[in-house]
Amino acid sequence: ELKVEQNPLFLSMQEGKNYTIYCNYSTTSDRLYWYRQDPGKSLESLFVLLSNGAVKQEGRLMASLDTKARLSTLHITAAVHDLSATYFCAVDKGGNSGGSNYKLTFGKGTLLTVNP
Amino acid sequence: NAGVTQTPKFRILKIGQSMTLQCTQDMNHNYMYWYRQDPGMGLKLIYYSVGAGITDKGEVPNGYNVSRSTTEDFPLRLELAAPSQTSVYFCASSLAGTQYFGPGTRLTVL
Numbered sequence: 001e002l003k004v005e006q007n008p009l010f011l012s013m014q015e016g017k018n019y020t021i022y023c024n025y026s027t028t029s030d031r032l033y034w035y036r037q038d039p040g041k042s043l044e045s046l047f048v049l050l051s052n053g054a055v056k057q058e059g060r061l062m063a064s065l066d067t068k069a070r071l072s073t074l075h076i077t078a079a080v081h082d083l084s085a086t087y088f089c090a091v092d093k094g095g096n097s098g099g100s101n102y103k104l105t106f107g108k109g110t111l112l113t114v115n116p
Numbered sequence: 117n118a119g120v121t122q123t124p125k126f127r128i129l130k131i132g133q134s135m136t137l138q139c140t141q142d143m144n145h146n147y148m149y150w151y152r153q154d155p156g157m158g159l160k161l162i163y164y165s166v167g168a169g170i171t172d173k174g175e176v177p178n179g180y181n182v183s184r185s186t187t188e189d190f191p192l193r194l195e196l197a198a199p200s201q202t203s204v205y206f207c208a209s210s211l212a213g214t215q216y217f218g219p220g221t222r223l224t225v226l
Contacts (some may be wrong), residue, residue, distance in 0.1 A: 004158075
């Protein structure tokens with residue numbers, strides 16, 4: 001059974017600081033997603049990582065994937081209040097070889113609060 | 117494009133009642149999914165479908181049923197509602213990878 005663990009689960013940051021959210025998973029996969037959820041809202045896709053060493057950046061967020069370590073990171077640079085949200089990583093255990101019908105296993109999420 | 121739409125947005129059920137949560141997508145995606153989200157627990161897959169007429173169980177299917185008669189629609193049926201089914205339900209669709217989520221249905225069973 002695929003397990004996906006995120007840490008930390010709660011993160012309170014000051015504006016302007018940097019921090020990293022970690023996502024570990026238990027079985028081999030080379031297909032990982034990051035989503036953002038604002039309170040009371042739906043999930044919004046942030047990044048899709050499809051190979052070992054993949055790195056994607058959008059604004060103050062950068063995600064990377066190390067399939068050998070079964071680890072993805074979401075790095076936040078110079079945090080601003082608008083980044084306050086819950087961030088989920090999700091793993092497709094079928095990976096790029098398919099076979100899973102693109103089913104995802106989600107981590108529990110990291111609730112990020114950015115304080116002025 | 118409306119994307120993925122869900123109705124209703126909110127619903128309160130009494131124990132033992134039944135209801136159907138509606139999900140429609142207009143992106144011509146083959147894959148559709150139903151999740152439930154409980155506080156602090158991430159999302160759990162209830163059922164999924166790979167195309168019209170084909171459905172399969174996810175991680176937590178007990179107490180639910182689905183059907184997929186068209187590409188666009190993927191309703192989720194709750195029979196004999198129980199307090200443990202109090203949750204937020206999300207429908208999602210995918211072409212081949214990234215899943216796009218609907219706005220969710222907040223269900224309370226009392």
